[in-house]
Structure formats: structure tokens, C-alpha cells
Amino acid sequence: MTAATATPGAGAPAGAGAAHEKVPLTLHIGFLAMVIGMFMSILDVQIVASSIRQIQAGVAASGEEIAWVQTGYLIAEVVGIPLSGFLNRVFGIRRLFIISAGAFTVSSFLCALSWDLDSLVAFRAIQGFVGAAMVPTTMAAAFTLFPGGRSMTQQVMIGMVATLAPSIGPTLGGWVTEHLGWHWLFLINIVPGIAACVLVYLFVPKQKGDLNLLKRLDVLGFSAMALFLGSLEWVVDEGPAAGWFSDGDIRIATALCIISAAIFFYRAFSYHTPVVDLKVFGNRNFWSGSLLATIVGFGLYGSVYILPLFLGQVRGFSSLQIGHIMSISGLAMFIGGPLAGALTRRLDPRIVVGIGIALVMTGLWGNAQLTPQSGFDELFWPQALRGMGLILTMVPVSNLALGTLPPPQVANASGLFTVVRNLGGAIGIAALNTMTYHFTALHEQELGSRLDPSRPEVQAFLQQAEANAAAHGLADPSSTAIAQLVMRMKLEALTMTFNNLFMAMAMAFCFISLTLLVLKKPINAPGGPAH
Numbered sequence: 223m224t225a226a227t228a229t230p231g232a233g234a235p236a237g238a239g240a241a242h243e244k245v246p247l248t249l250h251i252g253f254l255a256m257v258i259g260m261f262m263s264i265l266d267v268q269i270v271a272s273s274i275r276q277i278q279a280g281v282a283a284s285g286e287e288i289a290w291v292q293t294g295y296l297i298a299e300v301v302g303i304p305l306s307g308f309l310n311r312v313f314g315i316r317r318l319f320i321i322s323a324g325a326f327t328v329s330s331f332l333c334a335l336s337w338d339l340d341s342l343v344a345f346r347a348i349q350g351f352v353g354a355a356m357v358p359t360t361m362a363a364a365f366t367l368f369p370g371g372r373s374m375t376q377q378v379m380i381g382m383v384a385t386l387a388p389s390i391g392p393t394l395g396g397w398v399t400e401h402l403g404w405h406w407l408f409l410i411n412i413v414p415g416i417a418a419c420v421l422v423y424l425f426v427p428k429q430k431g432d433l434n435l436l437k438r439l440d441v442l443g444f445s446a447m448a449l450f451l452g453s454l455e456w457v458v459d460e461g462p463a464a465g466w467f468s469d470g471d472i473r474i475a476t477a478l479c480i481i482s483a484a485i486f487f488y489r490a491f492s493y494h495t496p497v498v499d500l501k502v503f504g505n506r507n508f509w510s511g512s513l514l515a516t517i518v519g520f521g522l523y524g525s526v527y528i529l530p531l532f533l534g535q536v537r538g539f540s541s542l543q544i545g546h547i548m549s550i551s552g553l554a555m556f557i558g559g560p561l562a563g564a565l566t567r568r569l570d571p572r573i574v575v576g577i578g579i580a581l582v583m584t585g586l587w588g589n590a591q592l593t594p595q596s597g598f599d600e601l602f603w604p605q606a607l608r609g610m611g612l613i614l615t616m617v618p619v620s621n622l623a624l625g626t627l628p629p630p631q632v633a634n635a636s637g638l639f640t641v642v643r644n645l646g647g648a649i650g651i652a653a654l655n656t657m658t659y660h661f662t663a664l665h666e667q668e669l670g671s672r673l674d675p676s677r678p679e680v681q682a683f684l685q686q687a688e689a690n691a692a693a694h695g696l697a698d699p700s701s702t703a704i705a706q707l708v709m710r711m712k713l714e715a716l717t718m719t720f721n722n723l724f725m726a727m728a729m730a731f732c733f734i735s736l737t738l739l740v741l742k743k744p745i746n747a748p749g750g751p752a753h
Contacts, residue, residue, distance in 0.1 A: 268391020
């Protein structure tokens with residue numbers, strides 16, 4: 223590599239003059255390859271989740287067993303992500319990304335060759351762990367490989383990928399499974415994975431690593447971190463269906479989580495070379511930006527999780543129809559990415575985050591007005607506003623959280639930032655599932671108490687339903703009419719529940735907007751006084 227190419231990798235402090243240095247085209251190509259790898263990693267979770275039933279049939283597993291295909295991946299990934307900061311110091315950005323992307327590609331191929339459930343779960347866990355470094359490494363590259371370490375174009379690309387992949391994942395996964403088979407959910411990673419490794423090797427400058435750090439790896443701290451994050455991910459994933467602490471396994475896992483967390487935090491602050499440097503949370507912008515990222519993860523993954531459930535369970539839409547509606551938010555994110563970058567360059571990033579939060583809240587509030595007849599037309603603007611708001615929030619939040627840190631801390635901080643965003647999504651979905659059980663029972667009880675046959679409205683419904691059943695020649699029109707009334711009540715209760723869930727997410731964004739009061743302007747941010 224030329225000296226001009228290698229210089230940005232040295233991690234010089236951000237400065238006004240450095241921001242105008244010319245970046246070689248080769249470095250842009252190398253970074254684009256890293257973004258492709260990041261996209262693969264995020265997309266893989268979504269496309270597999272959307273086709274889990276087809277995979278279940280392919281490996282002859284029960285509904286409870288097949289869940290481990292996804293759970294195993296998520297647990298391994300959440301353990302691997304924070305380790306990326308330490309590994310970056312060992313190998314450097316280029317080498318670590320190539321190792322991660324290469325191993326992810328090989329493990330994807332092994333997943334496609336799985337011969338039974340056990341082999342698939344094992345390969346998925348390997349895939350999640352080895353590929354975990356791609357997201358935080360790409361984020362770190364945007365802040366350290368480019369002049370001034372604050373390239374807004376690269377941050378926009380990361381924000382678009384981080385928000386777009388979960389939105390299009392279910393649609394793409396359904397199409398691939400339907401037309402090619404579930405094995406191709408993994409095989410589609412091979413070509414882009416190889417391309418990413420080759421391009422990064424050729425065009426991303428090599429950074430110095432310190433292999434001697436491996437001898438000082440805090441094995442106890444790493445083991446405690448793995449148990450802490452792994453058990454936490456499992457508890458929040460399985461807790462809602464298991465009834466939380468009424469289940470013995472959940473209680474045991476929670477106790478393990480607490481004990482291992484205590485050991486991990488002790489080692490993180492006492493060991494001379496901690497696996498994860500938590501001192502970065504002493505930076506005001508990083509901890510407040512991480513809080514924002516947690517809620518962004520909640521809104522992003524929660525909305526992508528809830529809306530397809532409503533469209534499938536209440537409207538009875540096919541996967542293609544659901545994908546058609548979900549594509550609105552993805553398109554809005556794609557359009558909003560360049561806008562987010564332009565606004566963040568010209569305005570105080572805190573203002574852009576405020577605009578984004580307002581748009582997300584408006585979109586979620588619009589989603590909370592669902593009826594059993596809501597379709598594309600009713601969901602268009604809420605989807606568009608939410609998608610636009612998420613990308614307007616994601617891009618400047620990354621800039622705010624990481625933009626005041628010295629370059630040597632960025633790799634470690636980007637891993638932690640990714641973890642809190644993913645945990646925000648996982649914990650948020652667990653909370654939404656728990657609220658679903660509660661609100662559905664509440665609304666069914668409330669509506670059921672009003673189904674008095676003596677009420678004129680109920681009599682009119684039953685008479686019409688009974689007449690229709692008789693006209694179609696059904697044997698017991700009276701029972702059919704009552705069954706239709708109960709089904710209508712359940713659909714109304716379920717719709718009310720989904721409205722409650724969207725409103726809960728809107729309120730979460732409302733409360734988290736208070737963190738804007740404590741954020742400082744990044745070093746390179748334009749306009750306005752710093753506080």
C-alpha cells in the first residue's frame with residue numbers, strides 16, 4: 223500500500239485540516255467490501271428467521287428444537303461482538319475483518335451442508351461467533367481509516383445497512399426459500415463473502431497488531447462475559463413463552479447471568495488487559511449515545527417483528543403481501559440515508575437526532591391506529607415516517623456516540639455500541655412478547671364481558687351470521703354464528719394489543735429523547751455551541 227493509503231489507518235486525531243485530505247479510490251472500494259460483509263451478517267439473522275418453518279421441515283425438528291437454530295446464532299454473536307475490540311488490538315482492522323468474513327463464509331457453507339438439527343445448530347453457533355466482528359470492525363473502520371476519522375459518507379452507508387437489512391430480510395428470505403430452497407439462505411453468503419475478503423485484502427491498508435496480547439487474554443473474564451451475555455440473551459428470548467420466573471430453567475439461567483455478570487464487571491475494572499474496556503462508558507457522549515442506540519434497536523427490530531405478525535394473524539396476508547408493505551420503510555431508509563448524511567454535515571447532529579426521533583414517534587403513533595381492515599394505504603405514511611426517522615436517528619447517533627472518542631478507543635467502543643443496540647432489540651422484543659400476553663388477555667376479557675346476547679348489536683350480528691351460515695347449507699348455523707362472534711372478538715382484541723405495543727415503542731422514543739440534553743457536540747460537528 224502507498225503511504226497516502228496507509229496514513230489514515232494510523233488513527234490520527236480528528237482535525238479540520240485532515241478532513242480535506244484526498245482519500246484514494248481503492249480505500250473506498252475496500253470499505254464498500256466491508257459494508258457488504260456487514261450487510262451479510264445482519265441480513266443472515268432476518269432471512270433465517272423468516273424461513274424457520276421450512277428449515278424445521280428440512281431437518282425434521284420440533285417447534286421447540288428448531289428455535290435453537292436462531293437462538294444459538296444470537297447467543298454466539300452477542301458473545302463475539304464485544305470481543306472484537308480486543309481482537310482488533312491483536313490483529314488490526316484488515317486482518318480481523320478478513321478472518322471474520324472468511325470464517326463466516328465457510329461456516330455458511332457448512333450450514334447449507336447440515337445433515338440434521340444438531341449439525342445445523344452447531345454450525346449456526348460457529349457462524350454467529352466468527353462473523354460477529356464484521357459489524358463493529360466496519361464501524362471502527364469508518365472512524366479510523368478515513369481522514370479525520372469522521373467520514374460521514376461511510377457512516378451513512380453503515381446506518382443504511384444497519385436499518386435496511388432487517389427491513390428487507392423477511393421478504394428476501396421468503397423469496398429465496400420459496401424459489402431456491404432453504405439451503406440457499408446460507409449459500410448466498412459465499413460469493414459476496416469471498417469478494418469481501420479479497421477486496422479488503424487488496425485495498426484496505428494493513429494496521430499493526432500485537433499478537434502478544436493473546437498471551438495476556440483474561441480467560442476468566444472472557445468466560446464470565448460469555449456466560450453473562452449468553453444467558454442474558456437466552457433469558458430474554460425464552461422468558462416470555464416460559465412465563466418468566468415461574469419457570470425453573472429461567473430462574474437458573476438468571477442466577478447464572480447475575481453471578482457471571484458480577485465476575486465479568488470485576489475483571490473488566492481490575493485486570494491489566496481486560497477483554498472489554500468498559501472505561502469508555504465514562505465518556506458522556508458514549509453512554510448517552512448507547513442509551514439512544516438501545517431504543518433505536520428496540521424500535522427497529524420491534525417494529526419489524528410486530529407489524530408482520532399483525533398482517534399475518536389479523537389480516538391473513540401472505541408473505542409476499544407482507545413484504546410489499548414492509549418494503550415501504552426499507553425504501554424510506556434508503557432514500558433517507560443520503561439526507562441523514564447531508565443534514566448531519568450541515569447541522570448539529572443533536573438536532574438531526576431530535577428530528578429523527580420525532581419522525582419515529584409520529585410513525586409509531588400512526589401504526590398504533592390499526593383496525594382489522596388496515597392495509598397498504600393505511601400503513602404507507604406511518605411506515606415511511608418511521609423508516610425515515612430511524613435512518614435520521616441512526617447515522618448521527620453513531621457520530622455522537624463515537625465522535626468524541628480518541629481513535630484508539632473506537633474499535634472497542636464500536637463493539638460495545640453494537641452490543642447495546644442488539645440487546646435493545648432482543649430485550650425489546652421480549653418485552654413486547656410479554657406485553658402481548660398481558661394485553662391480549664386483558665382485551666379479550668374486556669370485550670368478552672360485553673358480548674351479552676341481549677344487546678341489540680350482538681343480536682344483529684348473530685342473526686346475520688346465522689342467516690349467512692344457513693344460506694350456505696351449514697349443519698348448525700347457530701353454533702357457527704357464535705364461533706364467528708368469538709373469532710371477531712379475538713381479532714379485535716389482538717388489534718387493540720398491537721396498537722398498545724406500537725404506542726409503547728412510541729413512548730420509549732419520547733422518553734429517550736431526554737438524553738439529547740446531555741449529549742455534547744462531536745469534534746467535527748458543524749454549527750451551534752458545544753455544551
